[in-house]
Amino acid sequence: LKKLGYKVILVHFNYGQKGEECERFAINKLRYLEMFDYKDYEEHDLRNLFQTDKSMLIDKNIEVSTGTENDLKGTSAWVSNRNAVFLSYLITRAEQLILNNKYDKVYIVSGMSNLSEEGFYGDNSEYFIKSIFESAKYSTLVGSRIQYVPIMQNIMKSEEWILGDKLKFPFQYTVSCDQPRMKDGNIELCNQCGSTLLSKWASEMAGVKDTRKFYNRKTNLKNMKKKFRGKTKKINTIDIIMRMILPKKGDY
DSSP states (O other): OTTTTOOOOEEEEESSOTTHHHHHHHHHHHTTSTTTOOOOEEEEEOHHHHTTOOOTTTOTTSOOOTTBTTBSSSGGGOOTTHHHHHHHHHHHHHHHHHHHHOOSOEEEEOOSOOTTTTTTOGGGSHHHHHHHHHHHHHHSSSGGGEEEEOTTTTOOHHHHHHHHHHTTOOGGGOOOOSSOEEETTEEEEESSSHHHHHHHHHHHHHTOOOOOEEEOOOOOOOBOOOOOOSOOOOOOHHHHHHHSOOOOTTOO
C-alpha cells in the first residue's frame, strides 16, 4: 500500500494480552526496518475495558490450553467482543482522519481473515466484517468513505509463509503464540499452544525453514499431534499475489 502511494499508519492494541511485551517489541522492530520505514504509529490502551475478562489470553491465573487434542484452537481462547472493539476504534479514527484532514477515503487493512483462520472464529469471518462496516454507514457521517481491505482473505497461512519467504520478511518479528516471552532480547514462542502449532505446521507445508525461537511451557496438557506429512504443491508467488485483496484500481 505504501508503494501504491498511500499514507500508512500502523495501529497496535494493548488489551492486556499475555503477548503484549513481545507484540510491542515486534511492531517497533518492523516499523523501523528499511523495507517498511513506517513512521506513523498509534497504540491504543484497552486494558481497562478487558481487565475483567476470564480469558486464557489475558488472565495470568488461567493456563493456555489451546493446542491439545480436544482444543487445537477454538473459542476457549475468546476475549469478549475483541475484534468488534478493534474495528470500532479503527472506524472512529478513520472518520476523524477524513473530517480533520479532508481525505477522500480511509482504508482499514488487516490480516485477521484468511482461508486458514476464518473457520475458527465468527469474528474473523467475512459476514462479521461486512456487518461492522455496514453499521458504520449509520454510526458515522462518512461511512461510505471508510472501507475494509481483507488483504489475506483468499490466502492460506502456508501461502503467507511462501510469500514472506520470497519477500525476505523477518519472521523473527512475528508473534504467532498465545503465551510468548522475551528472553535475551529475542521473542520466544511456546511450543504448545494452538497458534504456534498452526504457524509451525504452515511453515512446514510451505517448505520454508522456520528460524524463530521457541521454548517449552510447563504444562501437563497433551499436545495435538501433527496429522499431515509433506508440503503443499509448488505455488507460483505471482498466483498468491494475484489473490491478495487491495483497493480497487482507480482508488490510487
